[in-house]
Amino acid sequence: MTDTLLRGRLLTFHREPLGAEDTEAYSFIEDGAILMRDGLIAAQGAYPDLSESADGVPVTDHRPHLLIAGFIDPHIHFPQVQIVASWGRQLLDWLNGYTFPAEAEYCNAQHARAMAGRFCSLLTDHGTTTAVAFCSSHKTSAEALFAEASDRNMRMIAGKTMMDRNAPDNVLDTPQTSYDDSKALIAAWHGKGRASYAITPRFAITSSPEQLEMAGSLASEHPECYIQTHLSENHDEIAFTGELYPDARDYLDVYETYGLLGRRTLLGHAIHLTEREIGAIAQSGAHPVFCPTSNLFLGSGLFDDAGLRARGITSGIATDIGAGTSYSMLQTLNEGYKVLQLQDQSLHALRAFYWITRGNADVLGLTDKIGTLDAGTEADVVVLDSAATPAMALRMEKAHSLSEELFALQMMGDDRAIVQTYVAGVPRKGVEA
Template structure:
């Protein structure tokens, strides 16, 4: 099946922090899609002149809207969709009062599949086409999410959390059960269609040394899987963690000593890091993940994006639903901008949109298939309307550059600015 998706097209090929030659854009652009894969991107007239647009091909014209690669969310909690916006707590209280009781519900028959469909609908409604998701401790929660994503041909990186202590019995496994369930899920889903598995020890507080050993064993046995966990989100969390691991040099050393660091490791939050931890993250290629709306909501602290970049640490950016407060990567970029402003750091709109697309794909090591509009990438797209609300339309009357338009989307946009989302070339939102 071939189709042509037309609009004002923006595609990144380099990081705006590194070079001014970082993107291509076409006012009348076209993306040729064959069986869900991008086969050509460029100026519509030029592609036509070169004979790359077949006669009679099905076309969808989104002009004057802007088309980019779909957003990628590198840290989100699938079982927390019904505890977003739960009032008044910092991290450890929030987990005990809201998160763990909510995640216990995923043991119920039929609950995980119902939530999986709703979760993916919310992602695509907000322009997100790939997510890295924590599931609950229950194997069926990951099975439900993978099955729902596979049915949509939607790229998902996910794993059931491994946690064997410091939580209610309803959300605990054992080191052996965590290993066995994770291994079974890897065998069933890793590499099935567009699904990838993430080995997921929740964090050091809820995993014993024996369980982290099992997670490290899984990582050694399946080196092409991602690893996801949490690191240095909250000062009380850090203190409690180090009391549980008194021989560790610091928080990161706990994961390091169990073989859990490397280029496929995603360390959510990474706020209160010591110089040795930053240097070790850079040395191992481990990724930090910035979760701005969650960090503000839970009062966790300010992520030092510039400092980590200068030290050679690659960072992703993410919503962290449900400690995070919005599924929107636009809202996430807006709050990220403000956090960096507080530290005297800037987030240019081109850098912001690169981060949410190609930048996050680079953090995942998946830039060959997602995050850009290059031929060979999957046709995961977001179509953005910078005039989606009256306030945005009024502001756009004064916008003169692409960067100004992107910044309006970043600061004022939400799901209303997402005119359409494509997953593997298939539209996800009803036609307006």
């Protein structure tokens, strides 16, 4: 049994803040502490109380920095680490020009494992302790990512992408191989340590009806798994989907028809939705995932957060690397704020920090494990420096409340603001693969 006590300014959320001054939604302790034991949070509270009961336990003093739950990124593409910031036009050109050639390399197990190490390090260097990742269509890519995350005891949700048409041969599978490979990966990894499997049809365009039927079979045989895909990111994508599935009522109906819509379904983007689609998402309990840096980079459109919320839909927020341009969930919040500003919507700092921690955990149904600093949950903790750069330090001189401090972090913060990232109680910032 190894105990460690972290000391710092502790912030954790109990529920979604209803407004910028909703102090009931969170706990903030100026001189707080977290007792970590065997990868879990054994206790948290005021430092004087905890230090008394944890006599003799080594203390890591992070004051004056903030201690907050590790960030969760619910939509990211592992094999796109080397094509971030590649010049292109819009979604379909970008996929053909950059994405597919890069993903083709992940049939090589050595390359996949080397990149998995770099990917996991980049995540933790940016404060992200859990990701929901698309791998390439090759089984090797998912094996590499699960193995790497397992070695680091990092909570990872991932899946081998299913795609059997409208892409180069070297990234295509078949309905049968996609089913067999997914099935084998579920058996090998789902529920093993901190790993979970996501059944991953890339999107309607790259899957034949036969393949989506196989994906539906996987979903009904493994209701414990997640399902991740893309929905209505771009107008050309929607039009092409309509041509490929002429009998579908709309884009979402393609997924519904094959039994892929439910509470554990994550729908990347979900920007250009019809009234019927919004109703069906609300009824199914599925979760759109807002990817602001990606939506701006590819010129895809503006995510209607308030409109979806008004219908009772719970959305996640994510980077979507590599069309997204930053691994930082703080920078994701920054761009998310601006996307909502353009629609007369707002993203105040309390909700923003709730969203990338407990909010995204709620989308995944995992608030009992991650997303808070509650006793009994996994010890994924981020240490944040609000004055990490000269410009931030200058701003902090005039920040007089927690909300103001968090908002400056939301707008100006990136990996430089991440002092340390604890993954299951182990410091991982700056650890090379």
